[in-house]
Amino acid sequence: MTSATPSLGPLQAVPNEPSAFAEIRQETLALTRRLFVQLARRPSTLVAGVLQPLIWLVLFGALFANAPEGLLPGGGSYGRFLGAGVIVFTAFSAALNAGLPVMFDREFGFLNRLLVAPLRSRSSIVLASVLYITSLSLVQSLAIMVTAALLGYGWPGAAGLLLVLVTLLLLVFAVTALSLGLAFALPGHIELIAVIFVANLPLLFASTALAPISFMPIWLGWLAALNPLTFAIEPIRAAYGGSFHLSNVVLNAPYGDLSAATCLGILAALAVGLFLAIRPLLDRKLT
Amino acid sequence: MIELQHLSKQFGGGSRLTSVQALDDLCLSVPEGCLFGLLGPNGAGKTTALRILCTLLAPDSGSVTVAGLDGLSQPRAVRRLLGYVAQEVAIDKILSGRELLTLQGDLYHLPSVECKGRIGELIALLGMEEWIDRRCGTYSGGMRRRLDLAAGLLHRPRLLVLDEPTVGLDIESRAAIWQVLRQLRDQGTTVLLSSHYLEEVDALADRLAIVEAGQVIAEGTPAALKNALGGDRVTLRVREFSDAGEAARVQALLQECPGVRQVVVNRSQGYSLNLVVQDSDVIERLRRQLAAAELPVFALAQSRPSLDDVYLQATGRTLMDAELSVAGLRDPKVERKQSMR
Numbered sequence: 001m002t003s004a005t006p007s008l009g010p011l012q013a014v015p016n017e018p019s020a021f022a023e024i025r026q027e028t029l030a031l032t033r034r035l036f037v038q039l040a041r042r043p044s045t046l047v048a049g050v051l052q053p054l055i056w057l058v059l060f061g062a063l064f065a066n067a068p069e070g071l072l073p074g075g076g077s078y079g080r081f082l083g084a085g086v087i088v089f090t091a092f093s094a095a096l097n098a099g100l101p102v103m104f105d106r107e108f109g110f111l112n113r114l115l116v117a118p119l120r121s122r123s124s125i126v127l128a129s130v131l132y133i134t135s136l137s138l139v140q141s142l143a144i145m146v147t148a149a150l151l152g153y154g155w156p157g158a159a160g161l162l163l164v165l166v167t168l169l170l171l172v173f174a175v176t177a178l179s180l181g182l183a184f185a186l187p188g189h190i191e192l193i194a195v196i197f198v199a200n201l202p203l204l205f206a207s208t209a210l211a212p213i214s215f216m217p218i219w220l221g222w223l224a225a226l227n228p229l230t231f232a233i234e235p236i237r238a239a240y241g242g243s244f245h246l247s248n249v250v251l252n253a254p255y256g257d258l259s260a261a262t263c264l265g266i267l268a269a270l271a272v273g274l275f276l277a278i279r280p281l282l283d284r285k286l287t
Numbered sequence: 288m289i290e291l292q293h294l295s296k297q298f299g300g301g302s303r304l305t306s307v308q309a310l311d312d313l314c315l316s317v318p319e320g321c322l323f324g325l326l327g328p329n330g331a332g333k334t335t336a337l338r339i340l341c342t343l344l345a346p347d348s349g350s351v352t353v354a355g356l357d358g359l360s361q362p363r364a365v366r367r368l369l370g371y372v373a374q375e376v377a378i379d380k381i382l383s384g385r386e387l388l389t390l391q392g393d394l395y396h397l398p399s400v401e402c403k404g405r406i407g408e409l410i411a412l413l414g415m416e417e418w419i420d421r422r423c424g425t426y427s428g429g430m431r432r433r434l435d436l437a438a439g440l441l442h443r444p445r446l447l448v449l450d451e452p453t454v455g456l457d458i459e460s461r462a463a464i465w466q467v468l469r470q471l472r473d474q475g476t477t478v479l480l481s482s483h484y485l486e487e488v489d490a491l492a493d494r495l496a497i498v499e500a501g502q503v504i505a506e507g508t509p510a511a512l513k514n515a516l517g518g519d520r521v522t523l524r525v526r527e528f529s530d531a532g533e534a535a536r537v538q539a540l541l542q543e544c545p546g547v548r549q550v551v552v553n554r555s556q557g558y559s560l561n562l563v564v565q566d567s568d569v570i571e572r573l574r575r576q577l578a579a580a581e582l583p584v585f586a587l588a589q590s591r592p593s594l595d596d597v598y599l600q601a602t603g604r605t606l607m608d609a610e611l612s613v614a615g616l617r618d619p620k621v622e623r624k625q626s627m628r
Contacts, residue, residue, distance in 0.1 A: 008412070008440075008467075008470050008471050008474045008476070009443070009474040009475050009476065010368075010443050010444060010445040010446075010474075010475055010476045011442070011443035011444075011445070018396060023396050026393050026396055027393055027394055027396070029393070030389070030390050030393030030394060031390075033390070034379065034382065034386075034390055037381065037382060037386060038379075038381045038382075041381050041422075042381065108377055109373065109375050109377035110377040110378070110379060112343060112371075112373055112377060113373075113377055113391070113394075113438070114394065115342075115343055116341050116342065116343055116366060116369075116371045117366060117391070117394035117395055118363045118364075118366035118367040118394075118395060118396070119363075119394060120363075120396075
């Protein structure tokens with residue numbers, strides 16, 4: 001223990017306040033770094049996160065390898081059809097779970113440390129999770145795409161990669177916002193896990209990840225055509241199908257045909273809407 | 288520096304049966320540069336008051352002013368100038384202490400070079416060199432507490448708020464924390480700490496407030512509060528262990544003695560007698576009176592009024608009794624939910 005040092009005195013003059021952007025960047029990056037340090041020291045999440053979709057791809061692809069001829073509209077192989085679904089579903093699951101670490105921070109009191117700090121915006125907590133999950137999803141997606149290519153399911157090309165990046169970013173943003181909103185609204189992690197459990201697989205089955213709308217009963221087709229996962233899956237699937245343009249029709253929904261641009265637009269609107277919707281939850285009574 | 292006005296806070300809303308009135312019109316004023324102690328038993332509302340002060344909780348009614356800023360309408364400005372060391376130390380087990388401090392520095396928007404230097408200073412000040420780069424999950428209670436104190440001090444706050452900073456700590460860590468708190472005060476930081484240790488508040492605080500059932504029931508410097516009580520305390524044992532009859536007889540005898548204000552039989556201490564006397568001259572009179580009645584004296588101790596006497600006077604019970612009375616009534620699970628945000 002050293003004797004009195006001048007550094008213990010309080011800081012009287014507040015230095016020039018940095019710009020809002022600089023402050024939000026600093027706090028967001030710090031929070032993101034924490035998530036990555038956690039991942040690096042507990043790599044099992046990453047290993048399982050990469051392996052699981054590959055198992056999906058291989059096992060599900062094999063399960064329907066002998067699917068009857070007219071199942072798929074384009075007439076391609078089922079494995080080629082499945083790739084886009086697995087990519088999107090993997091990113092979706094990761095984003096849906098994004099609220100869990102925040103919930104544990106709430107329960108262990110670590111969140112208080114963030115809330116008592118003069119964060120320029122508590123949205124930084126959301127942005128950090130979005131950055132983290134998106135990066136994770138990209139790694140997973142690359143693994144899926146490479147595996148799919150090795151299995152002979154094709155490769156979407158450079159434009160396809162860019163499309164995957166944009167689509168995943170929008171989807172992850174929307175779902176992460178939703179999950180973090182739940183993490184702030186629900187009483188504890190048991191409830192959050194219950195919601196994730198109930199939402200996860202049904203949303204997968206009620207989307208075009210595993211089968212096209214034309215294969216579904218009418219009511220399920222409607223559900224799938226309204227499911228945000230479908231809007232993310234179809235543009236990526238179209239990129240896998242060869243020459244791709246944003247104005248191409250990628251989804252024949254019961255209510256009309258949607259282009260890739262429309263699908264992405266809907267995802268973007270969803271992301272912005274959910275982000276705005278959960279902000280009051282982040283701020284609670286004190287802003 | 289701090290003005291809490293008429294704070295009220297109820298938990299558990301809804302039905303009257305389950306709700307708890309944590310704060311009931313609490314008023315508190317802490318001058319700048321003061322080391323201020325908030326003394327009260329567990330469950331008195333200390334933590335709730337500190338959480339409201341630190342903008343973690345909104346009161347049902349009342350106002351919070353810190354350095355002239357309204358805590359309810361300008362919480363971010365208040366957060367900038369205060370450091371908060373919570374009761375339950377929340378750390379990330381995976382991060383090292385240094386990584387946690389770096390994260391904290393970024394949350395307070397310190398420039399990275401300055402932050403690095405500041406962390407180095409605090410490591411030296413709090414003696415954390417040996418273990419600061421180990422993961423927090425391996426730390427002892429004392430290490431965690433020091434790390435948390437460092438985190439609270441990182442941005443050089445004008446006001447440091449500590450909730451029960453030394454509960455369950457080893458003597459060495461406690462002494463280290465006390466020393467730092469004194470240094471902080473000496474160099475101009477306002478320090479507000481809550482405690483249910485009389486000794487801690489007596490040793491540290493320039494001023495103190497006694498909190499009971501969500502209200503401040505006494506406030507002042509420790510010396511002034513004790514002096515206001517007046518008189519001296521005397522503990523008398525005629526034998527090592529007396530019986531009830533003898534204690535009652537001695538009580539009756541001494542009550543008549545001039546200068547004796549009060550005689551209480553303390554059954555839990557082998558029927559010893561606790562007296563309040565006007566001044567120290569009364570002691571000789573007591574001795575003569577006892578000798579005349581041919582009563583022995585096993586022990587006769589005299590003291591100035593203590594903080595515990597202040598507490599007793601203000602609340603009608605000792606702090607230890609207050610602690611015991613709520614010990615079985617509190618539900619840690621419910622309280623944890625209350626502190627969740």
